[in-house]
Amino acid sequence: MFTLKQIGTLAACCMLSFAAPARAESASQYRWQFGDSAEGGRYDREIVVAPNTRWINVTAGQVVRFVLADTANASAAFTWHFDAFSGGVADLRRLAPDGMVAPNIKVYIAKDSHYSGS
Numbered sequence: 001m002f003t004l005k006q007i008g009t010l011a012a013c014c015m016l017s018f019a020a021p022a023r024a025e026s027a028s029q030y031r032w033q034f035g036d037s038a039e040g041g042r043y044d045r046e047i048v049v050a051p052n053t054r055w056i057n058v059t060a061g062q063v064v065r066f067v068l069a070d071t072a073n074a075s076a077a078f079t080w081h082f083d084a085f086s087g088g089v090a091d092l093r094r095l096a097p098d099g100m101v102a103p104n105i106k107v108y109i110a111k112d113s114h115y116s117g118s
Contacts, residue, residue, distance in 0.1 A: 027094065034090045034109065035083035037097065038063045043079050049092070053105055056092065060085045060112040066092070068102055076100050087111040 031037075043065040047056055050069055058064055065079045078097050084090075087109045096102035 027098065030091075030094050033084060034088065034095060034107075035081045038079040038081040040065065040077070040079045049103065049105065051103070053103070056105060056107045057110065058082050058107060059110045060087055061114070066096075066102075068096075068100070082109055084109055085112060 043063045045058070045062055046065045046067065048067045048069055049056070060082050063079060063081045065077060067075050067077045069075045078095075078100060080095055090107040090109060092105040092107050093102045095107070
């Protein structure tokens with residue numbers, strides 16, 4: 001039989017093992033899930049992200065150039081290849097290059113029918 005102390009220790013170990021995956025992941029680990037940055041001159045689509053943009057829809061496999069406009073008419077741009085054929089939802093701020101300020105916008109990635117077998 002287990003003592004109450006042993007059961008408590010076992011329960012604590014189990015809880016810690018479930019909490020471990022919840023730790024913060026690095027920027028490169030996050031970005032890897034959704035693709036990779038791409039060459040700026042080659043893209044399928046350009047999206048100008050205005051201050052009132054709330055979400056963006058893309059399709060897996062697309063190369064998208066994001067132009068981030070602000071209220072002072074300045075802009076910054078980056079290009080992303082959505083190499084995530086299972087789809088998903090990404091945070092634009094976390095896809096943007098380090099040092100680039102991007103708004104809090106969700107990018108909804110639709111599955112590409114060429115890769116889903118439908």
